[in-house]
Amino acid sequence: MKSKKNYPKSFSHIGITVPNITEAVKFYSEVMGWYIIMEPSLVKKVTETAIGQMCIDVFGNDWETFEIAHMSTSDGIGIELFSFPNGLKEAPEFNPFNTGLFHFCVQDPDIEGLTQKIVEYGGKQRMPIREYYPDDKPYKMVYVQDPFGIVFEIYTHSYELTYSSGAYAK
Numbered sequence: 001m002k003s004k005k006n007y008p009k010s011f012s013h014i015g016i017t018v019p020n021i022t023e024a025v026k027f028y029s030e031v032m033g034w035y036i037i038m039e040p041s042l043v044k045k046v047t048e049t050a051i052g053q054m055c056i057d058v059f060g061n062d063w064e065t066f067e068i069a070h071m072s073t074s075d076g077i078g079i080e081l082f083s084f085p086n087g088l089k090e091a092p093e094f095n096p097f098n099t100g101l102f103h104f105c106v107q108d109p110d111i112e113g114l115t116q117k118i119v120e121y122g123g124k125q126r127m128p129i130r131e132y133y134p135d136d137k138p139y140k141m142v143y144v145q146d147p148f149g150i151v152f153e154i155y156t157h158s159y160e161l162t163y164s165s166g167a168y169a170k
Contacts, residue, residue, distance in 0.1 A: 029071065106154055132162060
């Protein structure tokens, strides 16, 4: 499949809604090592500020305040955390078969260590750590879940290296 402009766009950031912004910033900074770019801050529904007006545009009028924090991965991908006081606080239902965001993925050569740390901080390991090419290359992956119920994946190697060799071939 080709498009008229045949160049990939870069990934800027992802927004994640969490039940408690302080706990989420602690988890993602201590476990994932993500940098805190902006400490948790309160956003109010006001038209006098750019962020207030933008959030009214995006969320509509059915809110008064929420908390937001900004973090960054080592390669500059932004993580925008949101916590709404009136939102549901239980873990989202894991249903990869429905349309919507299924997961995100991080990369760490110490997949075992990171998985263990996630579990120690209240997360879950959703499957055994698996190798893509057990006889050829040490490429591993695992699905995990943070303490808030958000599912994500860990790779030991880059996306390009993992799939360029035909992970599903044979």
